[in-house]
Amino acid sequence: MVAGKLIVITGPSGVGKGTIVRSLLQRHPEIYLSISTTTRKPRLGEIDGKDYYFVNQSQFEAMIHRGELLEWAEYAGNYYGTPKVKVEEQIQLGKLVLLEIELLGARAIAKIFPAAQRIFILPPSLQELEQRIRKRGTDSEEAIIRRLSRAKEEIAAQNEFKHCLVNDDLKATIQKVEQLIFEECTDVSCS
Ligand SMILES: Nc1nc2c(ncn2[C@@H]2O[C@H](COP(=O)(O)OP(=O)(O)O)[C@@H](O)[C@H]2O)c(=O)[nH]1
Numbered sequence: 001m002v003a004g005k006l007i008v009i010t011g012p013s014g015v016g017k018g019t020i021v022r023s024l025l026q027r028h029p030e031i032y033l034s035i036s037t038t039t040r041k042p043r044l045g046e047i048d049g050k051d052y053y054f055v056n057q058s059q060f061e062a063m064i065h066r067g068e069l070l071e072w073a074e075y076a077g078n079y080y081g082t083p084k085v086k087v088e089e090q091i092q093l094g095k096l097v098l099l100e101i102e103l104l105g106a107r108a109i110a111k112i113f114p115a116a117q118r119i120f121i122l123p124p125s126l127q128e129l130e131q132r133i134r135k136r137g138t139d140s141e142e143a144i145i146r147r148l149s150r151a152k153e154e155i156a157a158q159n160e161f162k163h164c165l166v167n168d169d170l171k172a173t174i175q176k177v178e179q180l181i182f183e184e185c186t187d188v189s190c191s
């Protein structure tokens with residue numbers, strides 16, 4: 001069997017994960033980005049099936065019960081989960097598979113795929129993180145407060161990750177992520 005590579009990008013909300021991932025996909029169209037399922041309402045401009053699969057709570061719970069999610073977590077009042085079959089299929093096809101998920105999901109993936117490469121993205125400071133979330137302009141005040149409180153817990157767990165990158169200069173961060181992905185053995189069959 002040809003085993004693919006599984007990469008997990010995690011870090012607090014607003015740190016730049018989505019921005020980094022979009023740039024990676026543009027530069028490396030061969031990467032397969034897993035599209036998560038969520039109960040969060042779509043933001044302006046978000047498209048169902050592209051940004052997320054948007055579902056309601058009972059649909060999400062049904063997916064959990066049917067065992068359709070590789071991992072899932074509650075985050076800031078909503079559920080988020082990684083569809084299982086697609087990710088497993090792409091790994092078996094030998095693809096480079098990317099997950100952009102929060103801390104609990106990253107921990108779950110480490111148990112299921114111990115050889116997955118997990119990259120933690122850090123903000124230069126908490127103040128800068130808050131500015132980025134506010135400047136992005138996508139979240140209500142309540143959602144911002146929940147994200148910032150969760151951010152502190154997530155940042156406290158950075159030592160669990162072999163690869164931690166401070167996203168100060170965006171271009172430099174993208175380059176470092178590329179180096180990690182393409183220059184290190186991340187084959188899930190490696191130990
Ligand atoms: N565990 C898990 N987390 C996810 C998944 N999809 C997205 N997330 C994370 O959920 C958190 C909230 O995502 P989102 O509502 O899009 O907010 P944003 O990160 O502030 O743009 C982020 O940390 C995402 O990385 C998933 O499938 N599983």
Ligand SMILES: Nc1ncnc2c1ncn2[C@@H]1O[C@H](COP(=O)(O)OP(=O)(O)O)[C@@H](O)[C@H]1O
Nearest residue numbers: 013014015016017018019132136167168169170
């Ligand atoms: N290195 C950086 N310097 C300044 N702003 C950044 C940087 N990286 C990302 N941003 C901005 O921060 C905001 C949050 O980024 P985003 O990718 O949505 O974060 P996340 O997906 O981690 O929630 C966006 O407005 C983005 O343009």
